Amino acid sequence: MKFAELIEIWQNTNLEFSEIILAQEMIETGRDPEKVKQVLSNLLRVMLEEAEKNFGKRFETLTGLTGDNAYKLANVKPRMMSKFNHIATVVALSMGESNASMGRIVACPTAGSCGVVPGVAYALWEVEKANFDDLLKAFIVASGIGNVVAKRATLSGAAGGCQAEIGTATAMASGLLTYYYSKDPIRVGHAAALALKALMGLVCDPVGGFVEVPCVKRNGNAVNVAIASAEMALAGIESVIPFDEVVEAMYEVGKSLPESLRETGLGGIAATKTAKEVVEKIRENWKGTE
Amino acid sequence: MGLLEVSGPVMTGPSSSHTLGALRIARFVYKLMGIPDSVVFTLHGSFALTYKGHGTDRALLAGIIGLKADDPRVKDAYKLAKDVGLKYEFEFADLGDVHPNTVLIKAHKGDLYNEVEGSSIGGGAIRITKINGVECSLAGDYPALVVVNKDRPGALKGILDCINVNIANVYLRRVNALEGIALTIIELDENPTEEVLECIRTLKNVIEVYAVRLEEGEII
Numbered sequence: 001m002k003f004a005e006l007i008e009i010w011q012n013t014n015l016e017f018s019e020i021i022l023a024q025e026m027i028e029t030g031r032d033p034e035k036v037k038q039v040l041s042n043l044l045r046v047m048l049e050e051a052e053k054n055f056g057k058r059f060e061t062l063t064g065l066t067g068d069n070a071y072k073l074a075n076v077k078p079r080m081m082s083k084f085n086h087i088a089t090v091v092a093l094s095m096g097e098s099n100a101s102m103g104r105i106v107a108c109p110t111a112g113s114c115g116v117v118p119g120v121a122y123a124l125w126e127v128e129k130a131n132f133d134d135l136l137k138a139f140i141v142a143s144g145i146g147n148v149v150a151k152r153a154t155l156s157g158a159a160g161g162c163q164a165e166i167g168t169a170t171a172m173a174s175g176l177l178t179y180y181y182s183k184d185p186i187r188v189g190h191a192a193a194l195a196l197k198a199l200m201g202l203v204c205d206p207v208g209g210f211v212e213v214p215c216v217k218r219n220g221n222a223v224n225v226a227i228a229s230a231e232m233a234l235a236g237i238e239s240v241i242p243f244d245e246v247v248e249a250m251y252e253v254g255k256s257l258p259e260s261l262r263e264t265g266l267g268g269i270a271a272t273k274t275a276k277e278v279v280e281k282i283r284e285n286w287k288g289t290e
Numbered sequence: 291m292g293l294l295e296v297s298g299p300v301m302t303g304p305s306s307s308h309t310l311g312a313l314r315i316a317r318f319v320y321k322l323m324g325i326p327d328s329v330v331f332t333l334h335g336s337f338a339l340t341y342k343g344h345g346t347d348r349a350l351l352a353g354i355i356g357l358k359a360d361d362p363r364v365k366d367a368y369k370l371a372k373d374v375g376l377k378y379e380f381e382f383a384d385l386g387d388v389h390p391n392t393v394l395i396k397a398h399k400g401d402l403y404n405e406v407e408g409s410s411i412g413g414g415a416i417r418i419t420k421i422n423g424v425e426c427s428l429a430g431d432y433p434a435l436v437v438v439n440k441d442r443p444g445a446l447k448g449i450l451d452c453i454n455v456n457i458a459n460v461y462l463r464r465v466n467a468l469e470g471i472a473l474t475i476i477e478l479d480e481n482p483t484e485e486v487l488e489c490i491r492t493l494k495n496v497i498e499v500y501a502v503r504l505e506e507g508e509i510i
Contacts, residue, residue, distance in 0.1 A: 021293070022293075025293050028292065029292040031294075036294060039294050039298070040293065040294070042300075043294075043298045043299075043300065046300050062304065062342070062343050062344070062345055099303030099304045100303060101303070101365070102302050102304065102309070102348065102364060102365035103302070103303055103362075103365070104300060104301070104303075104362050105300070105301060105302075105303050106299070106300050106301075107298060107299060107300075107301055107306055107310075107414070108296075109296050109297065110306060110413075111301065111305050111306050111310075112304075142297070143293040143296055143297040146293075146296040146297060147291075147292065147293050150291050150295075150296050151291070155296065155413075158412065208340070208343060209336070209339075209343070210304070210343040210344065211303070211304040211305050211344070212304075282343065
């Protein structure tokens with residue numbers, strides 16, 4: 001299903017947009033909309049719980065390459081960021097580092113990009129004091145955006161590079177924010193398109209193949225792309241290229257990326273001198289440990 | 291793939307292929323035979339290269355003692371495995387022409403011994419590719435029966451006669467010609483009842499029977 005077709009249904013029925021996404025899910029998978037809503041509500045609840053629990057904590061990650069980034073950012077008074085951006089960024093880093101230390105995360109849409117959507121959801125919860133039901137509706141819309149990418153392109157870094165993972169997460173998060181503030185699916189489409197275009201071409205180049213560098217901090221950066229895209233769309237800025245076509249373009253770019261830039265740990269920053277030295281050290285430390 | 295797979299699941303980090311998928315493969319063995327007394331995990335390919343950095347070792351131990359992927363104790367799996375008295379070993383080998391993320395699990399429990407090979411094929415999805423030498427392709431999304439039976443005429447018919455729900459897939463192979471033993475793997479549309487298991491267990495051609503049941507809403 002294209003995003004434009006969902007918008008068309010909305011224009012013809014004027015039903016609440018998250019209900020249209022749930023109805024479409026029933027047509028495609030046969031799943032009961034109430035049950036789907038219940039599971040999504042649980043995913044959102046877990047996100048908020050984990051964000052609260054891990055906010056700005058220090059983590060002992062599997063390789064030790066990350067672990068104190070959320071802590072550092074949480075303990076400064078931001079100079080340029082708003083409170084909203086600051087909280088969203090701390091959560092995005094916290095989720096990324098919790099993931100890297102075998103914490104409980106929601107793979108939304110993947111484990112490596114698990115910080116972006118909770119970042120914006122928790123900022124709405126904490127700063128805007130959002131009501132859970134409104135947040136859930138916006139989260140369902142975000143899931144609908146992710147589903148369009150999953151069906152028409154890919155969510156896998158190995159298949160399409162990081163743009164497929166963090167790019168999709170960011171499109172979802174910007175759609176979530178835009179829907180929360182505007183309830184306008186057309187603006188949601190623009191926000192998602194702006195976000196995905198901003199991260200188009202991003203390669204998947206994890207140092208040593210591990211989900212830490214650059215993944216953790218990339219979550220922190222991407223959540224701000226999501227916020228900026230939503231702010232632009234809410235101001236009436238439109239994406240010249242519609243979201244569905246941006247998704248197709250992202251897929252084409254992903255397929256043309258060489259294998260070294262698709263989660264193999266062989267290209268990009270993973271191929272740098274420092275990355276090689278760091279990985280060597282990590283492997284040394286593993287010897288004789290459990 | 292739908293909304294729930296896009297926006298979920300809840301899992302233990304850091305990687306759906308290396309922790310979620312690995313845990314599900316090991317949990318299949320747990321569902322097959324309970325917590326074994328001892329287990330050897332043979333890691334192949336990318337699993338062997340990066341297992342510590344991805345926590346694949348802890349995910350496998352967590353799965354074999356029955357933890358689910360969203361259990362916050364997955365990271366403490368070494369300690370939990372010791373607490374339940376599980377003897378474990380990790381080894382590395384080339385398992386041949388298989389998926390890069392493949393593990394062979396050899397598990398002993400009392401007199402029982404099972405060997406299960408499985409691959410984590412991306413996004414947390416798995417394929418059980420071999421059970422006690424019999425090639426199969428189980429995604430873990432159907433309940434399964436694993437039956438060790440005597441390799442005699444009518445053995446399969448007897449087993450199928452006991453089953454009162456729809457059968458999705460059947461895999462059957464002679465595993466020991468000398469002793470006349472065959473292995474039958476049957477994927478079902480619904481969980482088998484105790485009566486079905488009892489019916490199969492009492493067949494004269496059946497040596498062992500295992501059931502891998504699904505809990506509600508679960509893929510292993």
